[in-house]
Amino acid sequence: MGIEKQAIENIVEAMNDDTLIIFVGAGVSANSGLPSWGQLVNEFEKELDINNSITDYLKIAQFYYDIWGQQKYYQKIMDIFSRHNDAKPNDIHKHILKIHPKHLITTNYDTLLEDMMNSSIDKYDILKRDEDIPYSNSGQYIIKMHGDLALKNIVLKENDYLDYEENFYMISTLIKSLIMNNTLLFIGYSLGDSTFNSIFRLIQKSLGGDAKHAYFFTPQKQDEPVIEYYKKRGIYVLSSSEEVDSSKLGEYTVDFLNQISSKIDEESLNEVVLWKKIKFLDKLFFIESRDIAGFSGLNKHAWLTSPDQFVWRDRDAFEFNVGGNSELINFIEEKTSLSQFLGIDMDQSNMGGLGNPVLTPAFELYKEKKFSLAKVKFREIANTSFAKKDYFNFLLAEFNVAHINPGFFEEKVELDDTVYKDGSFDSIMDRIIDSSKEDLRKIAIFFRDVIYNFKFVYRKLSKIDVLMDKLRQERVAFKNGGYSSNNILLTVKYEFYSFIDFIEKNCICVNQYQEYQLVVSRYFECLLIALDNSYYNNDENNYPFEGTSSIIEALDLDNIKYILPNMNKKMLKVYLDNYSMSKLKVTNEALDYIIESIQELCKINKGPMDIHANLLNQTIDFLNVVDLNDGNFLVDLLAAFPVYYNNRDAIKKIIQMILCQNKTLSEDNLNKLREISKEHVEIIIKNNFDLHEDNYPYYSKILELDKDISRKSIFFADLTQDLSIILFVEDKPTRIVKYSRFLGAFYKFLEVEQKKLVDAILSKYSNLAVAEIDFHFVIEMIKFQVNDFITLKDDVFQNLVDKVNKDITKGVKFYPDPLEVAITDIFVLVQLNYFSLESISEAEIDEKIKGKFPEVDWMMFNVRNDITIENLLKNHDFYQARESFSKNDHDKEMFNSWAISQFETGKAKVDNKNV
Numbered sequence: 001m002g003i004e005k006q007a008i009e010n011i012v013e014a015m016n017d018d019t020l021i022i023f024v025g026a027g028v029s030a031n032s033g034l035p036s037w038g039q040l041v042n043e044f045e046k047e048l049d050i051n052n053s054i055t056d057y058l059k060i061a062q063f064y065y066d067i068w069g070q071q072k073y074y075q076k077i078m079d080i081f082s083r084h085n086d087a088k089p090n091d092i093h094k095h096i097l098k099i100h101p102k103h104l105i106t107t108n109y110d111t112l113l114e115d116m117m118n119s120s121i122d123k124y125d126i127l128k129r130d131e132d133i134p135y136s137n138s139g140q141y142i143i144k145m146h147g148d149l150a151l152k153n154i155v156l157k158e159n160d161y162l163d164y165e166e167n168f169y170m171i172s173t174l175i176k177s178l179i180m181n182n183t184l185l186f187i188g189y190s191l192g193d194s195t196f197n198s199i200f201r202l203i204q205k206s207l208g209g210d211a212k213h214a215y216f217f218t219p220q221k222q223d224e225p226v227i228e229y230y231k232k233r234g235i236y237v238l239s240s241s242e243e244v245d246s247s248k249l250g251e252y253t254v255d256f257l258n259q260i261s262s263k264i265d266e267e268s269l270n271e272v273v274l275w276k277k278i279k280f281l282d283k284l285f286f287i288e289s290r291d292i293a294g295f296s297g298l299n300k301h302a303w304l305t306s307p308d309q310f311v312w313r314d315r316d317a318f319e320f321n322v323g324g325n326s327e328l329i330n331f332i333e334e335k336t337s338l339s340q341f342l343g344i345d346m347d348q349s350n351m352g353g354l355g356n357p358v359l360t361p362a363f364e365l366y367k368e369k370k371f372s373l374a375k376v377k378f379r380e381i382a383n384t385s386f387a388k389k390d391y392f393n394f395l396l397a398e399f400n401v402a403h404i405n406p407g408f409f410e411e412k413v414e415l416d417d418t419v420y421k422d423g424s425f426d427s428i429m430d431r432i433i434d435s436s437k438e439d440l441r442k443i444a445i446f447f448r449d450v451i452y453n454f455k456f457v458y459r460k461l462s463k464i465d466v467l468m469d470k471l472r473q474e475r476v477a478f479k480n481g482g483y484s485s486n487n488i489l490l491t492v493k494y495e496f497y498s499f500i501d502f503i504e505k506n507c508i509c510v511n512q513y514q515e516y517q518l519v520v521s522r523y524f525e526c527l528l529i530a531l532d533n534s535y536y537n538n539d540e541n542n543y544p545f546e547g548t549s550s551i552i553e554a555l556d557l558d559n560i561k562y563i564l565p566n567m568n569k570k571m572l573k574v575y576l577d578n579y580s581m582s583k584l585k586v587t588n589e590a591l592d593y594i595i596e597s598i599q600e601l602c603k604i605n606k607g608p609m610d611i612h613a614n615l616l617n618q619t620i621d622f623l624n625v626v627d628l629n630d631g632n633f634l635v636d637l638l639a640a641f642p643v644y645y646n647n648r649d650a651i652k653k654i655i656q657m658i659l660c661q662n663k664t665l666s667e668d669n670l671n672k673l674r675e676i677s678k679e680h681v682e683i684i685i686k687n688n689f690d691l692h693e694d695n696y697p698y699y700s701k702i703l704e705l706d707k708d709i710s711r712k713s714i715f716f717a718d719l720t721q722d723l724s725i726i727l728f729v730e731d732k733p734t735r736i737v738k739y740s741r742f743l744g745a746f747y748k749f750l751e752v753e754q755k756k757l758v759d760a761i762l763s764k765y766s767n768l769a770v771a772e773i774d775f776h777f778v779i780e781m782i783k784f785q786v787n788d789f790i791t792l793k794d795d796v797f798q799n800l801v802d803k804v805n806k807d808i809t810k811g812v813k814f815y816p817d818p819l820e821v822a823i824t825d826i827f828v829l830v831q832l833n834y835f836s837l838e839s840i841s842e843a844e845i846d847e848k849i850k851g852k853f854p855e856v857d858w859m860m861f862n863v864r865n866d867i868t869i870e871n872l873l874k875n876h877d878f879y880q881a882r883e884s885f886s887k888n889d890h891d892k893e894m895f896n897s898w899a900i901s902q903f904e905t906g907k908a909k910v911d912n913k914n915v
Contacts, residue, residue: 014183025188095257219252359507608644631661696745
């Protein structure tokens, strides 16, 4: 064969440099007995009544589809391929495996290529559609650019080719980006077929006339004008110098590939060459171990046995000593987390450093949430770096400018203009790649492919998802009495912290993005699985082997530091519910960190719209699910916590935590709580923070914790003046209604003089005309025993009866439901003996009240049955309901009998969780 020697040498060089991409056509699969493209289309032609002069395969396939429809079209293709289910990879496939190109791009629909390539330890990601791209993580692709028969997304008919870039937009974009920086080799194609020419049109612009980067092998003899035509368009055609029998085409292709695979450059691989291959990564300040392995060119001889160990596959067959290259060893020790590298134990004490010194000043601003200032600083660094031709830091800095989102209320700062005036960032990035040489070009490509396209995030998300599924499976086995011994949890931790190191040491600003937060959330869920394992015991099984490797007793400080600021508070409860957890165990060190974080955020928080306010509330949400043993520190947190119009819920959570820990509080802190509550309430009244009135009952419960009678009464500043105005200045005391929730919560704590003022106002209020009375206010005062409004008793009763009897407009829903509110009020007032059950019967409203609330049915109407109990338990836990609603032993026995029946019928079961 007249194959040019230089072309073979170029292809071999690309193979050894791991920059070779092979396009695989139908001719390769045809050697395994599968139909060629022409044979496939001929099957369509047999069923179509068309003129034999039509030779356009695309149109024939389109005619078949248009006439018979999609279902029969795909069924026909699947029937054709099903005749060849026993097809196996052939010698061409085996030589492709031996060559092991960086990427493979195929227009074949079958799976022979991926079956062969993924039979080895090093796996290729199979990309069959656009949706596969974000989750690829191996760095080696088999791109099925014409789809996959199983997915029914194949490219065969005319419309498929016309709409290709629309239907496979991401795949076509990926192909274009890959061919710009790699050597191409086409095998299994004919220069005259539509498949190759559609690819040729897709990539022609990207070839840019650089013919040495693209080669087309065909065992068939080609005319010189044809060879020259493609040469001028960037493709060297390598063909036979003589006619070849069609039965020998496969053999010639095998011989050609053998000339390449037989020259795998093993002997030239040494520590110097290895350092040359990965030296470009030295621009980074932390590199993932899989990137070191991927770019080393040693995929045939070494592998990652674990994320931190890159070792020789077979030490007797091939190895060299890397210890003599100090630059290489220092690089691995300082910028990776590898503990073992090709037979050398790494000193990990050297790993770390401060990160990228050029970008760190701006990145520190970013971490402090000074986002606008960080953008300005990064732009300044970008422009300076560009002027110094430090293009990698320029690219990173500009990436960060584009990916920092200042807070809505953050003061905007004017950015300097970019130093590149002509074109977009994408175009300047491509210009840097195209015009640069060696290491700069490689690191710019790495930036584009791994950082700019968020691949480092997507592949990490995919990796942790896979590990999380394994943890779930292990958890199920463990709960069922199984045993496990593995390092899955350690691998998860390694994957997560290497992800964090890559971001922080290279100063990459992605923390505000959902993709980053998803990685953190997935890691958190992995930890929850391990934590949940610690809540189970399988002692009763008495198996010889038991337990699980993936187990932790509590979340530690390192976990909390990254989970805390990135946890979606809405998802926090979802995750806990998934594992039937109510509280999280954390180490003392982690708890101290949470407390200190809250205290620091309280100090630096400047107002309700401060950039730190959200993180402060988020940290409180997290603390609220932590398993606490002492509540005294919470008192100081409540004292330091600012009261703004929009942080009611955060304060409520702190108070609820204090109430849960009330038995642990010291005498001094009980006294502090009294003053803190008083101060908060005064702020709420003074600033009209109406939303915070929802917290009044919780402040009231805090005040009730102090059993010292001498400290019971409280004097609220400014209250006396306001009450005096209502009593003496205004014509009518109706403005007292605005104090309804305050009085319900704090009347019993008021000092005598302020109580007298309230009593006088309420007495005056009770003498108003009925039309001026706010009965909701009156009922609230009665319920909270502020005033019995005895002169209005009949009016109150009639008001509630009227609400119960009021006709409801169909199709109109009110919230809160007036009928339900009225029934609730009646129920409470009956329990307070304000109304009698007889008066309810006399008003003939029994039937309208029954069936609305199980509490009412049980307490007022003695409806005691299993259905009522079940309804009660929708709002109360079993023990709470039994104690609250049992008036006698018979009632308790009813609850107990119901519970026993649930276990006997299998509707309830005992959980072996230790919480």
